[in-house]
Amino acid sequence: MRILDMTQPIELSHIYTDVNILEKLTALRRRTIDELLSECGYDDFDRFGLGKVVEKRIFGTQAVEKYKKLIVLGKPGAGKTTFLRYLAIQCNQGSFLSNLVPIFIPLKYFAEDPNRPILLEYISQQYSGCDVTEDELTELLKRGSALILFDGLDEVSTEYQEYTLKEVRSFSRIYFDNHFVIACRIAAWEYTFDKFTEVEIADFDDKQIHEFANNWFKNKDIKSDEFIRRLKQNNRVYQLAVTPLLLTLLCLVYEESGSLPHNRSESYHEGLDVLLKKWDAKRGINRDPIYEKLSLKRKKDLLRQIAYSSFEEEKYFFTILEIKSIINNFISKIINQDDDSNISQEEIEKLLKSMESQHGIIIERAKGIFSFSHLTFHEYFVAKRIVSLIPQKEEDCNPSVSKDNQNSQRIKELRKLTEHLTNYKWREIFLLVSEILLDTSELFKLMQEKIANILDSKEHLQEYVRSANKSSQAMLGLFVMNSNLENKKFQAAVRAFFFDIDYDIDSERKLCFVLEPRTKYLTCGNCFTRIFKDVNTLEEGVILAQQYDNMITDSNLKIINAKSTDQIMRIAVNYGIQTKKLIKSNKNELEEIKNNFFEEDNFEEDKLKYGANEVRKIASKKLLSHQLLGISFKDFSKEDQEILKSYYYANNLLIDCLLQTDCVTSSQLRNEIFDTLFIQ
Structure with missing residues (x-):
């Protein structure tokens, strides 16, 4: 495999870490916000993490053995494709379900085949180079001797979805005696497949993070223990590591520089950049057009608004009504004045679904309750929102507003931030704003002023x-x-x-x-x-x-x-x-x-x-x-x-x-x- 900024491919077996499976989907759990806060460790905010799941887990291979027809769902970067590839390799080597023959099918490539073959023809074409005839393949499938791995159902573009779904359903009904695994992003899953069981890939836990790091840095000059120690020095960065894709990014950065970036805001920016554009772009995947009208800048602006609106009220989870209201207000303001300024509830729901499925930055934690996937991202977007309200460069300034008024606006926003100076939950916001601002002098002076007032009259x-x-x-x-x-x-x-x-x-x-x-x-x-x-x-x-x-x-x-x-x-x-x-x-x-x-x-x-x-x-x-x-x-x-x-x-x-x-x-x-x- 070769992902992100790897300069050369790496053998999957060298870095693979067993995934854990949740047999009950997190988005279908019925939890109150108070219960979710308790699960995430809200009482100890220094260790507060949105990636925690308390449900029982089983190994991914156990789930495949347990359920003959399985749909594996997961957030972007959760390791779905890697898991299916691992199953194929282990099966091929006789280490897993050794009585079966693995057939790995990237559905995006099948859907975009210009000849529009049926699935049996497509698989036969892939095996033709191995001197396997279509008759032999058909016999194998009739005997139920195949492990069929359909990867990336969410990666199929809209124009090919109906045809692809029809083919997968038909194929799984005709050759029902075989083992089937379908992988798809969890928020993009809107389909039903008879007799298939839906499960979810869980975030990495501490043991998996350590195991992945040990595998990654094995036989290298860099020691994994030192990487983990550096990672744990910042709980927010460590929380990113529960997502395999972001853990891979952290390992790449550490391997290249021998340290994790001192500038935390740049680290978060790079992680978000991967999720917002690079991860799909590098694999040539185009997704839901409902989201295409929003530029990358607008998407970030929307995420900032969601983050700031909720964080000010110390809300780390928000109901579907709350988030839809924020989206509605935001979209209404940016729609061209010549257009109908109203946006339907159906369009808002589609937009929310697209945000969740495409980037995994906003996710559904329980039925009807959403949050940012990581507290780190929530805080980062809050900091970016605050800085966006502060004119820093000459080009940021509004020429119709006097310099005195702009200075007054800047001081007003910074003073508003310092009102939270002694609130520990805002600590990371102060650190991030300090990094993002081009000059922190005014902020630091206001912080000094606020500190001096703490003991005033005492x-x-x-x-x-x-x-x-x-x-x-x-x-x-x-x-x-x-x-x-x-x-x-x-x-x-x-x-x-x-x-x-x-x-x-x-x-x-x-x-x-x-x-x-x-x-x-x-x-x-x-x-x-x-x-x-x-x-x-x-x-x-x-x-x-x-x-x-x-x-x-x-x-x-x-x-x-x-x-x-x-x-x-x-x-x-x-x-x-x-x-x-x-x-x-x-x-x-x-x-x-x-x-x-x-x-x-x-x-x-x-x-x-x-x-x-x-x-x-x-x-x-x-x-x-x-x-x-x-x-x-x-x-x-x-x-x-x-x-x-x-x-x-x-x-x-x-x-x-x-x-x-x-x-x-x-x-x-x-x-x-x-x-x-x-x-x-």
Whole structure:
């Protein structure tokens, strides 16, 4: 097979991953929106994913064995053709249904044959090069000894559909004793075939994603484990991998560059580009003409409108009435004024069906309930919609509107976005908008303004921030700075560290590590101070952490190279046990944690995280914040704690927009952000 931007074909057996089958179609499930939200993990929005299905699955080969006449449905890029090809190869090699002879028929090519043969004649022509006569083929079919694989019923153009359907139905009735599998896109399926069972290809699960990556990178310099680790660093990108076509795209990109794109918006754009035009165009497939009046730009505009209208109301699923209403309003506005501006409900339904079947970006999750196929795409189109309302370049400006009014419009839209600054569900929108904007200066200034207002009129909370800032100054002398910018970033990182010194808000220390990796010594020194005897101050703990790294020769065991605070907790406990430095009252408990969760020969991410959290619980019993700040986060009311969390989160988001995206802003503003971070 050779797909997308592959420079050469690859053997199917080298990358094939078993597909899973749902015996009940997702679009026919009767679910409420609340039930769908629960299934997708709405309560933990960081892990929220629209690709999750909880129904029982069986292997694809099991389904073919179980049902003699099978219709396999799936979203675009779900792996339908690959599955049928795999069945043909396995059957041909005697590894699957070895008593049968496989016959693979791409229905698009059959339908477009200029001679308009019947199916038996067409198959006979394909086998003529193998010295198989039509009589021999007929005998084979009469005995029921064939596995007949009809691929791509949805790829047959409208003018040939009636003839093709008639031929497939007739052929399957005449030679009913054979095994049949028909593959079609799920939203394009509007037909009935007697005695055929309809099933659906499920999205890839974690195991399948790992297996596919292992197969793809086998015998290559790139390690699949590193690819998966990078993939999991961004849950939104990882969710794309549940679609085999998009997982293939991610593997191709990673193989070519050795990394996943830093610019996430470009990654999403490329994935959408594949679904919106490349996937069909490269295979020469023309689909439903009802959709052809909309240009690619208009299709994207419509998707943006659907995304924005629903996301503003925190709707990730929408009823058929809601989505039809959005489509109706959109189409009515773009229809030529000379035409009848009304669009019939039947045309709207056809348009919705075409959107679903052609691209799989909008899909039916349950009966009458739709969503974007991936939360990533939903968020991307929201961000594109916001940016589209902001004039960025001279050619974007309306010449009839003054520059002052256009500036006012830009500020208005950006200020409207910042109203969602502390809403975690909008986090990805801010990151994407930061990447897409040609200049983020105005956005970042408005974010700074909004952050400053979070603690407005809260003098006791402002004093807490000032105390953290004051205590942070003592740490700066322990580190050497090579530049003014490095010094600014480091000071900001240390202030962030002291703001949350007792692990109350961000146990991962993500903000600190993004600003300055050497804050890992602060994190480890902080742990030493709490679980080691004879380490009485944070300064002593930090110096000990630096000495540890100078002593260790294995780079994998150095604090500075730790990929997470979980690994730092592991280093601290292992070093404490090795040197017998642990406080006696914690010794037995920490040794048990090491034995159960930190064994080097049995490294598992989940076990490591659980063990690290147990260490944090022990460490946090000793409150350094009282000693250093004079007050602890825990001393504040629940309401004040939530305000402090929002303040920290908003600062973290600003830094992520600045440093974790491919944004464009002035160096002067960058320096100003570092100078004012966690300062009141």
